[in-house]
Amino acid sequence: AQSVAQPEDQVNVAEGNPLTVKCTYSVSGNPYLFWYVQYPNRGLQFLLKYITGDNLVKGSYGFEAEFNKSQTSFHLKKPSALVSDSALYFCAVSDNTGGFKTIFGAGTRLFVKA
């Protein structure tokens, strides 16, 4: 069965500093990994995904994520945080065993302080 863990409920970072939001996963087959962001009273917005290929994936708004197969992790990163990055971030996973169900983590709230 698929599962996703986001071990931090909240991450605090100062504007201009690098940020990392952690995600680990478990799937039966090859993982398809996603990051989404949710702003208040809005739906989820797609940031980036890993399907295959280069372990470092670049996405929207300067975010990137690194796929680490041995550690089953897919941490979200940004070199320099902005106050406007403050939001709720979700990691999600699906696999290639034939189903189309995507499992989401519980979310990590990011606070970027000016």
Add this chain to the structure above:
Amino acid sequence: DTGVSQDPRHKITKRGQNVTFRCDPISEHNRLYWYRQTLGQGPEFLTYFQNEAQLEKSRLLSDRFSAERPKGSFSTLEIQRTEQGDSAMYLCASSLAGTGSETQYFGPGTRLLVL
């Protein structure tokens, strides 16, 4: 491309009443998903359609819940005999069929409050 839209955005109802939500996916997308999100949690998968066929349903989707996508375009999610535990945000997403790894694009959600 106007994105995924959902209607209504907010719904307040009394326990025992029936409610229906509508989702209009991105026009060329043939897959449509419904999720439920409660406070402090990530979205939980409810069901998914490919064109008009409902291909997978979660155990979360009790017999009080029914979803349709009659013409392979918009979809409706109906909850009969609502309970207070049904209070949540109901999210719809759509995607274009490919390898199974296609990106899902989400609507703004319908927030349901059952009194």
